[in-house]
Amino acid sequence: MDRSLTPSWTLRPDRETLASVRRMCGRLAQQPDQFATAFQENFRGSVPGGPVPLPATCEAAAQLAEIVVGSIVRETDPDAIESFWASTGGVRAAQLPSDDLITAVVRALVRSVRDILGDEWSSATGSEWAAMQMWLVPHLATGAFHARAAGYGMPAPVEVPAPQEAPEGQWPVDLVPAADAPDPASRHDRKRRGGVRRDADGDAWVP
Numbered sequence: 001m002d003r004s005l006t007p008s009w010t011l012r013p014d015r016e017t018l019a020s021v022r023r024m025c026g027r028l029a030q031q032p033d034q035f036a037t038a039f040q041e042n043f044r045g046s047v048p049g050g051p052v053p054l055p056a057t058c059e060a061a062a063q064l065a066e067i068v069v070g071s072i073v074r075e076t077d078p079d080a081i082e083s084f085w086a087s088t089g090g091v092r093a094a095q096l097p098s099d100d101l102i103t104a105v106v107r108a109l110v111r112s113v114r115d116i117l118g119d120e121w122s123s124a125t126g127s128e129w130a131a132m133q134m135w136l137v138p139h140l141a142t143g144a145f146h147a148r149a150a151g152y153g154m155p156a157p158v159e160v161p162a163p164q165e166a167p168e169g170q171w172p173v174d175l176v177p178a179a180d181a182p183d184p185a186s187r188h189d190r191k192r193r194g195g196v197r198r199d200a201d202g203d204a205w206v207p
Contacts, residue, residue: 012078013131020128024113025072031116038115039065042108053101060095061105067092068109068136082139090143094153102140106133 013021028035043061044052053061067089075081093102110129114121147153 011131012135013128017128017131018072018076018078020125021132022072022076024117024125025069027116028069028113029073034116035069035112036062038112039108042111042115043104046104046108057097057101060092061101061108064089064092064096064102064105064140065109065112068106068140085136085139086143086146089140090145090147091152093140093144094147096144099141099144102144103133103137106137106140 039062040058043058043065068085071081071084071089075084093099093105096102096105110133113129114126117125144153
């Protein structure tokens with residue numbers, strides 16, 4: 001395992017917690033439609049009062065949640081789980097517009113587990129998932145950092161200023177001639193010579 005891809009500190013849950021969480025994730029994997037619906041509802045409401053996430057963000061969040069659940073179900077070795085989160089998980093997490101949404105994804109995942117378990121959810125399972133969140137989020141965030149440094153992830157948004165309308169009765173700025181611009185009235189290349197306006201043939205011209 002490449003330790004350079006992992007956080008400088010981490011607190012792994014104990015084996016009993018991991019085994020319990022693995023069983024719960026197995027339930028999610030067996031009910032993919034219910035899990036997908038619950039997750040999308042929880043993720044959209046993950047930031048109270050905030051803007052509704054864009055469809056592309058919701059899709060990236062759902063993909064990240066799915067691979068996290070899959071890794072917990074498949075892997076039993078904590079080293080292998082951490083390595084997966086820091087590599088593949090990090091690339092997926094880098095598709096989110098901001099690192100704050102990594103925590104939002106994990107919170108939505110936990111709430112989806114609670115919704116699907118229903119009456120089986122308890123304060124004990126809540127504590128187990130709280131420990132998982134503290135273990136999971138730093139690895140995904142660190143993995144996303146390295147993934148973006150390697151060129152993966154979403155490009156930075158480009159700010160395009162909105163066109164501004166000129167106040168009524170004024171010319172738009174881009175239509176006002178500069179101070180040193182040619183006189184728009186000097187048709188046929190009329191020029192000033194000796195203080196008198198003359199046309200291109202040198203004949204005096206009076207406007």
